[in-house]
Amino acid sequence: MISKRNSTRRWTKSCQNEKGEVFSKIINIPKVSCLGKSINFGWLDFKITNRCNNCCTYCGVEQDPPTAQEKIPIEAIIQTNKAAMELGFTFFAFLGGEPSLRQNWNAIFKPFTEKRNNCHLLVITNMKHFNEDLYRALFGSKAASAYLVASIDRLTMPNYKYQNSQQVLSDLWKIQDLTQAYSSDDHRNIQVHSVITRENFTEFPTLVEFFWKRHVSVSLAMVEPLKIVDGSPQYYNEFTKDELGHIIQHMRNLQQKNMLKFPNQILLEYLEQHQAGILQIKHCLAGKEHVIIESDGQVYPCLTESYRRGLSFGNIIHEEFNEIYGKLQGFTCRHPLTDTCWDHYLWNRLGEHVRRG
Numbered sequence: 128m129i130s131k132r133n134s135t136r137r138w139t140k141s142c143q144n145e146k147g148e149v150f151s152k153i154i155n156i157p158k159v160s161c162l163g164k165s166i167n168f169g170w171l172d173f174k175i176t177n178r179c180n181n182c183c184t185y186c187g188v189e190q191d192p193p194t195a196q197e198k199i200p201i202e203a204i205i206q207t208n209k210a211a212m213e214l215g216f217t218f219f220a221f222l223g224g225e226p227s228l229r230q231n232w233n234a235i236f237k238p239f240t241e242k243r244n245n246c247h248l249l250v251i252t253n254m255k256h257f258n259e260d261l262y263r264a265l266f267g268s269k270a271a272s273a274y275l276v277a278s279i280d281r282l283t284m285p286n287y288k289y290q291n292s293q294q295v296l297s298d299l300w301k302i303q304d305l306t307q308a309y310s311s312d313d314h315r316n317i318q319v320h321s322v323i324t325r326e327n328f329t330e331f332p333t334l335v336e337f338f339w340k341r342h343v344s345v346s347l348a349m350v351e352p353l354k355i356v357d358g359s360p361q362y363y364n365e366f367t368k369d370e371l372g373h374i375i376q377h378m379r380n381l382q383q384k385n386m387l388k389f390p391n392q393i394l395l396e397y398l399e400q401h402q403a404g405i406l407q408i409k410h411c412l413a414g415k416e417h418v419i420i421e422s423d424g425q426v427y428p429c430l431t432e433s434y435r436r437g438l439s440f441g442n443i444i445h446e447e448f449n450e451i452y453g454k455l456q457g458f459t460c461r462h463p464l465t466d467t468c469w470d471h472y473l474w475n476r477l478g479e480h481v482r483r484g
């Protein structure tokens with residue numbers, strides 16, 4: 128549904144909302160891990176649907192309209208979750224496309240519901256479709272933690288996610304109320320994920336503070352691909368060096384107020400090192416500690432490989448996940464110019480953090 132228009136990172140996307148209306152937009156553009164042995168940090172990014180009901184300005188993910196067929200059968204999702212759990216993966220992020228469009232959540236979470244387990248579940252949603260079955264199945268699982276992560280970049284309209292801010296907040300509090308039936312601790316809750324773009328880079332601290340006061344943690348991410356430009360920034364992902372400096376300063380201010388949770392501290396360190404030009408890839412554990420499953424079932428060692436649609440290591444629709452995971456063990460980074468690779472930095476630091484306990 129995404130077609131390249133010319134060579135300057137301008138793309139057109141055909142999108143469809145839930146009413147079936149089609150609209151098109153122009154956007155600018157360790158201790159790991161032998162097969163069968165337990166790994167102590169494993170992150171699976173699982174794009175469980177190819178369908179989406181939105182058309183966010185900055186999104187480059189391949190997607191089909193809500194009326195399209197699901198590409199990954201439910202059985203393949205269940206088998207993959209089961210196999211990844213057995214291999215020792217502990218973090219499962221379910222995304223897409225828009226995961227709330229998927230049905231049968233009790234089945235999807237079955238492997239995490241049969242007995243108490245040490246898995247951490249995240250479902251990342253654009254909040255456009257209220258899917259109570261999803262929330263109940265998520266919070267009712269026997270996973271160690273289960274969070275519904277709402278993607279919200281801005282509390283006002285217009286915004287790059289085309290969200291009605293009031294509606295989103297009202298639904299979010301309803302979902303938070305639901306958690307009370309499942310747990311008295313904080314391990315069943317809502318979270319917010321916010322992408323820093325040109326639209327919100329001066330105001331994202333207001334959003335973090337807003338949610339912090341309501342005991343909701345916010346994870347921050349820089350829009351990808353991040354571009355630092357000399358002239359006048361034009362596109363959603365372009366910033367001057369000075370603007371990057373302001374973003375860093377905003378994050379330091381949040382840190383001083385203790386409002387920067389751990390993954391955001393990793394982002395701050397990353398941006399500081401990016402600014403200083405001292406980022407370096409050490410030993411990337413892509414394909415070992417983290418694995419990406421695309422919404423057509425193809426398996427990749429990291430996001431860069433999946434975006435570039437590099438060499439897929441297999442497809443969960445036709446193969447067992449543990450066989451594909453075995454093939455991934457021989458993978459080494461094929462992109463010599465990726466010293467600034469954010470995914471590498473994030474997962475390495477998260478892995479260190481989890482291993483340290």
Ligand SMILES: C[S@@+](CC[C@H](N)C(=O)[O-])C[C@H]1O[C@@H](n2cnc3c(N)ncnc32)[C@H](O)[C@@H]1O
Nearest residue numbers: 185186222223224225251252253278322350351
């Ligand atoms: C691809 S979406 C899938 C889940 C769901 N549809 C949503 O929007 O939350 C997962 C997350 O990636 C973020 N995202 C999309 N495009 C991005 C980009 N170019 N850079 C950084 N994050 C991006 C979204 O805002 C969302 O938080």
Ligand code: SF4
Nearest residue numbers: 179181183186224253
């Ligand atoms: S809702 Fe999610 S998958 Fe859909 S366009 Fe937006 S970021 Fe992309």
Ligand code: SF4
Nearest residue numbers: 411429431460468471
């Ligand atoms: S350094 Fe980045 S691009 Fe290379 S394998 Fe690791 S995550 Fe992928």
